[in-house]
Amino acid sequence: MKWMATCRETTELASRAMDQRLPFGDRMAMRMHLAICRNCARFDQQLQEMRRLFRVETGADEDVAPGLTAEARQRIATEMQKKLGT
Amino acid sequence: MGTLDTHAWLADHGDYLFRVARRQLHSDELAEDAVQETLLAALSAQARYAGEASPRTWLTGILKHKIVDQIRRNVREVEIPRDADGEEAVDSLFKQDGHWAELVRPWGNPHTEAELSQLRRVLDECADRLKPVMAQVFSLREVAGMETEEICKELDITPTNCWVLLHRARLFMRQCLELNGFSKAGAA
Numbered sequence: 001m002k003w004m005a006t007c008r009e010t011t012e013l014a015s016r017a018m019d020q021r022l023p024f025g026d027r028m029a030m031r032m033h034l035a036i037c038r039n040c041a042r043f044d045q046q047l048q049e050m051r052r053l054f055r056v057e058t059g060a061d062e063d064v065a066p067g068l069t070a071e072a073r074q075r076i077a078t079e080m081q082k083k084l085g086t
Numbered sequence: 087m088g089t090l091d092t093h094a095w096l097a098d099h100g101d102y103l104f105r106v107a108r109r110q111l112h113s114d115e116l117a118e119d120a121v122q123e124t125l126l127a128a129l130s131a132q133a134r135y136a137g138e139a140s141p142r143t144w145l146t147g148i149l150k151h152k153i154v155d156q157i158r159r160n161v162r163e164v165e166i167p168r169d170a171d172g173e174e175a176v177d178s179l180f181k182q183d184g185h186w187a188e189l190v191r192p193w194g195n196p197h198t199e200a201e202l203s204q205l206r207r208v209l210d211e212c213a214d215r216l217k218p219v220m221a222q223v224f225s226l227r228e229v230a231g232m233e234t235e236e237i238c239k240e241l242d243i244t245p246t247n248c249w250v251l252l253h254r255a256r257l258f259m260r261q262c263l264e265l266n267g268f269s270k271a272g273a274a
Contacts, residue, residue, distance in 0.1 A: 073096065076118070
């Protein structure tokens with residue numbers, strides 16, 4: 001194990017750390033690098049920020065994204081009607 | 087009585103469910119299917135809805151299962167890229183010595199609702215641009231919140247393949263957000 005990871009390796013470690021607990025050596029290599037590298041520290045922060053934003057379901061309430069079209073709504077209503085009829 | 091409730095579901099929650107599904111499936115067609123399956127499943131299961139949660143919460147719970155089903159079906163149809171695919175895109179972000187090729191810009195700090203909406207819109211657009219299999223893995227992990235082990239099993243890919251896909255998706259998403267003006271210095 002090298003004493004410190006490169007930026008490229010650190011992004012891989014930071015990404016993997018979002019999914020599992022890193023082995024001790026990797027964790028240390030990542031922390032040391034993050035402590036002195038502003039670019040990678042930002043990258044790490046942004047990974048967490050992205051997760052926060054994607055997990056939040058609010059926003060589905062707003063009108064910014066299009067909802068069901070009239071046709072789609074009609075198709076679904078028809079299927080539901082069929083199901084209720086049986 | 088059930089009939090009345092059901093029609094209110096589509097009218098009151100249809101758009102909400104569609105947006106949640108759209109965000110995870112990146113396709114109008116698949117999202118519509120997921121909403122339809124959810125409402126049909128809800129019809130069958132309405133006897134089990136005891137009013138313990140709001141209808142929206144209950145329906146959203148069903149929708150999540152339908153979304154995972156859709157992704158599972160969908161992912162069988164797309165080719166899992168070999169490890170080398172996408173390597174060039176990653177290469178372009180870094181110099182030979184492993185340093186970043188360009189500065190990683192700080193993101194703005196969205197506070198107002200308008201800023202947050204704008205950010206979510208860009209996030210959705212960027213996610214739509216991921217390669218299909220990357221988008222699926224990314225959605226299962228970051229949107230649906232599944233563990234990588236589960237994802238590997240579901241999609242029948244190796245853990246390494248899964249992490250590579252996730253990592254590339256994250257690198258791409260970050261870069262896409264930056265290019266779309268979601269950075270302090272880059273804001274128009």
